[in-house]
Amino acid sequence: MSSRAVLAGLVAAAILLSVSLAWRGVERVRREREAAALVQKADARLGAGLLEAPALDRLQASTARAALSQALELGVSDDQRTHVEGELDYARAIEALEEGDLPKAETALDSARARLGWTARLRVLAGTLAWRRTDLAEATLHANAALSLAPDDPRALLLSGALALARGEPKAALAALEGLARRVPKSGYVADRLGRAREATGDLEGAEAAYRDAVRLNERDLEAWIDLGRALRAAHQPELSKTAFSTALAAAHTPGEEAQARLGRGLAAMDLGLADAAAADFQRAADLAPNDPAPALALGDLYLRARRIDEALVYYREATDRDGQDPTAWLKLGNALVADAALDDAVRAFDKALALAPDLAAAHNGRGAALMHAGHPDAARKAFERAAALDPTDANPWLNLGLLDEAAHDEAAAREDWRAALARDPGSEVARAKLDAPAAR
Structure with a gap:
């Protein structure tokens, strides 16, 4: 073969190699761009705000997971791979949360944290999972850590407020949720939670107003309609x-x-x-x-x-x-048994209520009533006094103490009991009638 032919062959090979490399470069760029678009799509789903996805389990995690998996298959740059893999773990954790599979969610969260470190939204997820496990202490730790990383993060504020309510700290809940409502004023979900916080602090008018805002912002929010219905009932607007x-019923989707x-x-x-x-x-x-x-x-x-x-x-x-672990059920059964004059059974029902909730004042009062009618005045008195100490606002223990003292012919003590009952319930017809009755001679 001539040198010219050899040279021509080499040139042709070089051209082919150059074209191949160029095509590969173009293809790599195309795939990276497509992968980047998929990552961006996933980030939009996982980073959706409270208006679009008020709760973590409403994020479109499955869509995000599919997009991130496809992005990794297409190929992402080396400096992005760890981030994308961590986000994929986060999406898997959210998906498991949606399914109610807490162990699977915990495993995916651990993988995400190993790749990304603790971020505010991973802390929020960890707090949510701990709350689902009813571990309020751990959930609160994660919520506080999320706020330390991102003080204005809406999901961290929402979690913090909800946990404060669960801990029985309505003022802390109100502070968090009022701040959140200012940041996300068009969220019916946030307005509803704000209403719950106001209700817990005793601000019933403010709660009703917040619930009305919630249903105005989202007419299909079943929880908000139920909360509004409850508030209106408490306000004596049946x-x-x-x-x-009825509106909530129309919005119901599950049994x-x-x-x-x-x-x-x-x-x-x-x-x-x-x-x-x-x-x-x-x-x-x-x-x-x-x-x-x-x-x-x-x-x-x-x-x-x-x-x-x-x-x-x-x-x-x-x-x-x-x-059988609901003290209210045993309390109400006990009250009905007293009305049925089944006094021994009533005492047993109240005892079961108190075994579950030792400080349930109404159960102590009911137990005292059963004992009083069964002819055990000393035991009844102890029960009434315990009820009065546990709930200083309740007139019923004092009414019952008045009956005991009246039966013991201690008119002065009975009248003191009636006065104490009337002070707690100025509308008590029984206490008023007893005090207005002429004194025995």
Whole structure:
């Protein structure tokens, strides 16, 4: 072969190599750009604000995971790989949270932290997972750490406020949620949580206003309608309350949501004297939520109010069967048993309530009533005094102490008891009648 031919071959090979390398370079750039676009898409999903995704488990984590996985397959730059892999772990953790698989979420979170270190949103996720495990102390630690990293982070503020409510610290919750509401004024979810904080501090008018803001901002927010219905019922507006719960019912998508709405609407109907409508809603709620004692308790209350004690007892017992760890169920069963003159059974029911909640003042008072009617005045007095000490605002223990002292012919002590009851409940007709009655001679 001539030297010219050899040279031509070498030139052609060089040209082909150059074209190949150029094509590869173009293809690499194209793939990196496509990968970058996918990463950007995933970041938008995972970084969505409270307006788009008020709770972590409402983030489009599966979409983000798919985009990040595809980006890694296409190839990302070396300086981006660790970040993308960490974000993929975060997406997997959120996805597991949505599925309710907490161990899987914890594992993915650990992987994300190993790659990214502690970031504010990883702290928020860790706090959320700890809260799901009912570990309020650890959840609070993570929430505080998130705020130290990003003091204005909306999700950190939301978590901090919610945890403060769960810890029984409504003022701290209010501070966090008021600040958040100023930053995200158009979020119905935030307005609803602000209402809960106001309600917990005793600001019922402010709570109702916040709940109204919540449903105005998001007419399909079932939780906000339920909270508004509850607030209106507490404000003695049963007709408006019933309407709010009916709206919540229209927004319900799951059996649990329907049960909540029907229970609330039934309570409002009961307040309006619509016994049949209330019973229908309570029964449907009981069918939808077979493990929840609340609908059975509501049915018991409905029949007790109608003095249908036998039927009330059936439903109160059903409530204790549904959840034997609910002190309220045992308390209400005890009260109904007192009304039925089944005094020994009543004492046992109150004892079970107090074993679960030793400081439940109403249970001490009910136990005292059962003991008083059973002819045990000394034990009854101790129970009434304990109830009065636990709840200084309740007139009932003082009314009962008055009955005890009256039965013991200690008129002076009885009148002091009536005065104490009237001071706590100026509308008490029993206390007023006792004090207005002529003194015995």
